Amino acid sequence: xxxxxxxxxxxxxxxxxxxxxxxxxxxxxxxxxxxxxxxxxxxxxxxxxxxxxxxxxxxxxxxxxxxxxxxxxxxxxxxxxxxxxxxxxxxxxxxxxxxxxxxxxxxxxxxxxxxxxxxxxxxxxxxxxxxxxxxxxxxxxxxxxxxxxxxxxxxxxxxxxxxxxxxxxxxxxxxxxxxxxxxxxxxxxxxxxxxxxxxxxxxxxxxxxxxxxxxxxxxxxxxxxxxxxxxxxxxxxxxxxxxxxxxxxxxxxxxxxxxxxxxxxxxxxxxxxxxxxxxxxxxxxxxxxxxxxxxxxxxxxxxxxxxxxxxxxxxxxxxxxxxxxxxxxxxxxxxxxxxxxxxxxxxxxxxxxxx
Amino acid sequence: xxxxxxxxxxxxxxxxxxxxxxxxxxxxxxxxxxxxxxxxxxxxxxxxxxxxxxxxxxxxxxxxxxxxxxxxxxxxxxxxxxxxxxxxxxxxxxxxxxxxxxxxxxxxxxxxxxxxxxxxxxxxxxxxxxxxxxxxxxxxxxxxxxxxxxxxxxxxxxxxxxxxxxxxxxxxxxxxxxxxxxxxxxxxxxxxxxxxxxxxxxxxxxxxxxxxxxxxxxxxxxxxxxxxxxxxxxxxxxxxxxxxxxxxxxxxxxxxxxxxxxxxxxxxxxxxxxxxxxxxxxxxxxxxxxxxxxxxxxxxxxxxxxxxxxxxxxxxxxxxxxxxxxxxxxxxxxxxxxxxxxxxxxxxxxxxxxxxxx
Ligand SMILES: Nc1ncnc2c1ncn2[C@@H]1O[C@H](COP(=O)(O)OP(=O)(O)O)[C@@H](O)[C@H]1O
Ligand SMILES: [Mg+2]
Numbered sequence: 001x002x003x004x005x006x007x008x009x010x011x012x013x014x015x016x017x018x019x020x021x022x023x024x025x026x027x028x029x030x031x032x033x034x035x036x037x038x039x040x041x042x043x044x045x046x047x048x049x050x051x052x053x054x055x056x057x058x059x060x061x062x063x064x065x066x067x068x069x070x071x072x073x074x075x076x077x078x079x080x081x082x083x084x085x086x087x088x089x090x091x092x093x094x095x096x097x098x099x100x101x102x103x104x105x106x107x108x109x110x111x112x113x114x115x116x117x118x119x120x121x122x123x124x125x126x127x128x129x130x131x132x133x134x135x136x137x138x139x140x141x142x143x144x145x146x147x148x149x150x151x152x153x154x155x156x157x158x159x160x161x162x163x164x165x166x167x168x169x170x171x172x173x174x175x176x177x178x179x180x181x182x183x184x185x186x187x188x189x190x191x192x193x194x195x196x197x198x199x200x201x202x203x204x205x206x207x208x209x210x211x212x213x214x215x216x217x218x219x220x221x222x223x224x225x226x227x228x229x230x231x232x233x234x235x236x237x238x239x240x241x242x243x244x245x246x247x248x249x250x251x252x253x254x255x256x257x258x259x260x261x262x263x264x265x266x267x268x269x270x271x272x273x274x275x276x277x278x279x280x281x282x283x284x285x286x287x288x289x290x291x292x293x294x295x296x297x298x299x300x301x302x303x304x305x306x307x308x309x310x311x312x313x314x315x316x317x318x319x320x321x322x323x324x325x326x327x328x329x330x331x332x333x334x335x336x337x338x339x340x341x342x343x344x345x346x347x348x349x350x351x352x353x354x355x
Numbered sequence: 356x357x358x359x360x361x362x363x364x365x366x367x368x369x370x371x372x373x374x375x376x377x378x379x380x381x382x383x384x385x386x387x388x389x390x391x392x393x394x395x396x397x398x399x400x401x402x403x404x405x406x407x408x409x410x411x412x413x414x415x416x417x418x419x420x421x422x423x424x425x426x427x428x429x430x431x432x433x434x435x436x437x438x439x440x441x442x443x444x445x446x447x448x449x450x451x452x453x454x455x456x457x458x459x460x461x462x463x464x465x466x467x468x469x470x471x472x473x474x475x476x477x478x479x480x481x482x483x484x485x486x487x488x489x490x491x492x493x494x495x496x497x498x499x500x501x502x503x504x505x506x507x508x509x510x511x512x513x514x515x516x517x518x519x520x521x522x523x524x525x526x527x528x529x530x531x532x533x534x535x536x537x538x539x540x541x542x543x544x545x546x547x548x549x550x551x552x553x554x555x556x557x558x559x560x561x562x563x564x565x566x567x568x569x570x571x572x573x574x575x576x577x578x579x580x581x582x583x584x585x586x587x588x589x590x591x592x593x594x595x596x597x598x599x600x601x602x603x604x605x606x607x608x609x610x611x612x613x614x615x616x617x618x619x620x621x622x623x624x625x626x627x628x629x630x631x632x633x634x635x636x637x638x639x640x641x642x643x644x645x646x647x648x649x650x651x652x653x654x655x656x657x658x659x660x661x662x663x664x665x666x667x668x669x670x671x672x673x674x675x676x677x678x679x680x681x682x683x684x685x686x687x688x689x690x691x692x693x694x695x696x697x698x699x700x701x702x703x704x705x706x707x708x709x710x711x712x713x
Contacts, residue, residue: 025599034388034598042649146502150457168616168651169688174429177588180595181616186647221647289693296696297639308635309703316687316700323691 004231005224008199011065013054016047017198018191019184026051026182030058035129037152037161039137039176041168042184045222048164051184052133055162059127060091076106092131098139105144108134109151116155130159137163138170149174186221189213195223196230205234210242218246225249251286252294259298266340271333278332288328292319292335299339307346314338389594390587393562398439401432402554402586407545411436415443418490420523422515424539426531427547430587434498436547437525441494448489452479455496467503467510471495475518492521500526501533508535515541549584558586559593568597574611581615618650623658630705638702642695652694656685659701673708680704 010016013030016023029035038055040048056064067087072095074082082103087094095111097104115130134140140148149172152161161179168176187195193212200207207230215233219226232247233240258277261270281291296315300308315335322331395401398411407425414420420440425433438453445452454474456466479493497503503511515524515538526542528534556579563570570593582589595614596606612619622645629641645655663669663677684697 028601029599032598032601036595036598043647046647046649150499167646167649167694169653169694170691176616177429177591180598181614183613183616183649185649220643293693293695296699300635305633305635305706309707312696312699312703316684316692316696319696320687320690320692 003228004199004203005227008202008227009050009053011054011057013051013058016051016054017195018047018187022182022184023051023054026055027058029180030055035059035160037156037163037179038182039163039165039168039171039179040182040184041165043166043186043222045219045224045226046184046186047223048184049135051182052162052164056089056092056131056133059131060089064089064091066090072111074100074103074107074110076103082107091127092133094133094135096135097144098136102141104141105147108140108144109147112151112155112159112161116158128158129156131162132159133162133164135164136166137175138165138167140171142172145172145175149178152178187223189216189221192216192219192221192223192226196226199227199230203234206239208240208242211240211244211246214243215246218248251281251284251290254281255291255294256298259295259301262299262336262340263302263343266344271337271340274336275329275333278329278336282328288322288332289319291328291332292322295332295336299343303343303346307342310342311339314342388591389562389566390590393558393565393590394435395432395439397443398436401436401439402558403550404432404436404545404547407436407547410543410545411440415440418444418488420444420490420492420494422523422542423525424531424534424542424544425525425527425547426529426544428529428549428585430582430585430589431547431549432586433527433547434496437494437496437527441496444490444494446487446489452492453494453496455498457498464504464507464510467507467514471511471514472518475514475522479521492523494523494525496525496527498527499529501528501530505535508538512537512541550586551584552579555579555582555584555586555589559589562590562593566597568593569605570596571605574606574608577608577611577615577617581617616651616654618655618658620658622648622650622655623662626655626659626702627662627705630702631709633706633710635703635706638699638706642698642702645698646694652688652698653685655698656681656688656701663705669708673711677701677705677708 013023013027040052042048053064066089068089070086070088072084072086074084076082080103082100084095084097084099084107093111093115095107097108100107112132115132152175163175163179165171168181193209193216196212196215197207197209211233212230215226215229219229229246229248233244236247237244254277258274261277262274264270278291282288292315296312296319300311303311318331318335318338322328325331398408398415401408423437425436427433441453442449454470456470474493474495477493479491480489497511500508511524512535515522524542526534526538531539531544531546556575559575559578562568563575574596578589578592581592592611592615596610599614600606600610611617626641626645629637660678660681663674663681666674669677680701684692684701688694688697
């Protein structure tokens with residue numbers, strides 16, 4: 001039994017629930033000969049993947065839905081062996097280059113060259129090109145991005161790239177300007193409510209509007225998360241009630257607990273115990289940026305405006321450093337320590353004022 | 356299988372530069388990207404860059420070339436200039452006489468040793484196939500030369516000296532400071548400047564005419580303004596407009612903002628007025644929803660900067676403080692920093708400057 005998120009994923013551009021104008025433009029785009037490279041960007045859970053699959057289906061027909069998982073092997077110039085998982089059909093192949101870390105350049109280049117050199121087998125196929133879908137390109141190394149800019153021009157006859165990213169900030173202007181950008185903003189709360197109700201209806205369930213509204217708000221306008229939450233609610237309690245408990249993601253609760261711990265006691269002991277907690281999050285694959293952002297937004301809650309500004313500027317400094325170092329824990333911990341120092345001083349000052 | 360039945364070879368590709376240069380492929384009717392289609396064919400077609408154009412025209416008349424170094428921002432005609440000059444110098448021999456290397460996918464010392472050396476050592480005769488005379492040298496174009504490693508640049512220096520009789524080099528880069536001094540001193544240097552807005556507008560109008568595209572002046576102006584003097588960007592955006600909307604539909608302001616990535620002004624004014632209110636939770640909320648819209652943060656900062664610079668709400672000194680934070684934040688963002696935290700940081704800085712005033 002598949003999850004609702006997969007089961008009710010729209011499969012056609014015409015069936016997309018929101019950003020309908022854009023879908024219409026995309027439809028026109030697939031019908032033309034000069035299909036460009038695309039850069040599809042937007043926050044997670046906004047529907048980038050769904051849109052990409054719809055575009056592919058429009059280009060090639062239902063054949064693209066026959067997917068297979070395959071492991072590909074590459075060798076770096078220094079003879080290091082790399083393995084990467086791919087999902088592909090006869091017409092396209094999808095990889096996440098950041099799976100191979102700093103070797104992303106080799107994998108991306110080799111893959112594009114291979115795909116570009118194998119002509120479409122099916123001569124009657126309606127397209128002369130195959131599509132390579134690269135996901136999470138925000139994480140592409142600068143090296144890989146440099147290499148891409150020329151490669152994108154060179155092999156455009158036989159292959160097109162569809163890049164997917166959470167934001168365009170980390171992409172070099174050269175890559176951005178070689179693609180047609182497709183901005184996929186998060187659906188609004190109202191749109192999410194409608195979608196949740198649609199899903200429940202098709203499941204034969206009755207979802208109270210209040211509950212749908214609460215789920216949508218808790219989801220942070222992340223549609224995937226909203227549908228997962230809704231399904232979890234169903235498992236927990238059915239028939240639904242308007243004010244039933246909505247389970248939030250474990251990692252979110254966990255980070256909130258860390259923040260509470262830090263504001264309760266600023267000491268070496270807390271720092272040591274927080275380190276363990278942060279490790280736990282990292283091990284479970286929660287992205288560093290998410291950990292940092294959530295922690296910051298929790299921690300500033302009980303500060304006054306001046307302190308908030310100071311803490312944010314420290315966070316901005318440490319989070320930027322984190323992107324460069326290869327041990328995220330150092331920078332997270334440094335920030336926590338800095339926060340403890342500032343917060344303790346703030347508490348002492350305000351208590352001092354009170355007397 | 357309806358994939359099979361959908362008829363017609365729709366997928367004519369956007370032609371590529373290499374196939375034009377190497378001419379390997381079978382001649383197909385390709386839909387060429389407009390950047391290629393409207394690339395100047397002769398040196399005199401190059402807009403502005405008068406110094407380079409002037410010197411090169413004399414070189415072409417004298418049938419010789421010095422080693423060249425072109426530097427300047429993207430889309431200002433560097434590649435076009437050298438390609439046009441080569442075409443005029445060599446006529447139909449042009450394809451055999453140039454080697455175009457893009458440092459981005461083939462870099463490192465090995466390329467210099469192998470490809471450049473071998474090509475440099477080929478002899479070039481002084482007559483064309485048709486018996487007309489032709490300059491007896493070849494041109495090696497090293498595009499994007501600023502991403503060559505220093506070792507590769509050093510190797511290049513030797514090749515450049517040894518083969519000076521039969522080969523001319525043209526180095527192209529964005530930043531001249533990334534090229535080692537022994538190389539720059541061996542070349543005649545030309546700086547390429549961002550194109551004037553009026554010149555870009557003129558060319559865009561020409562393209563619209565040729566492509567029979569309905570675009571009103573307001574839209575063209577946005578394209579020109581956002582290009583920042585980069586002709587490639589302006590042309591590509593114009594083509595994107597036409598690709599996305601289809602030939603006959605008119606391009607609206609909304610479309611052009613979407614394609615050029617301009618953030619609607621409302622977001623910029625709201626950001627600043629939220630800062631003015633001096634309520635942190637509102638700023639936080641604003642940034643959360645801003646990020647959910649997925650606008651490009653770099654472009655947003657550019658627009659915020661524009662407003663801050665022109666406002667009369669701040670003294671110059673205050674503007675300088677905000678400006679400094681803007682610079683830091685913009686650098687960190689491009690360097691991988693989180694949009695959420697960096698935009699908060701900037702917001703706090705603006706907030707502080709506002710609250711100082713009262
Ligand atoms: N000075 C110019 N005059 C006319 N067209 C230009 C000029 N500069 C750029 N262009 C146009 O912009 C496109 C990119 O130019 P190119 O020479 O490749 O720029 P770069 O300086 O990055 O090498 C070309 O298609 C060309 O049509
Ligand atoms: Mg160039």
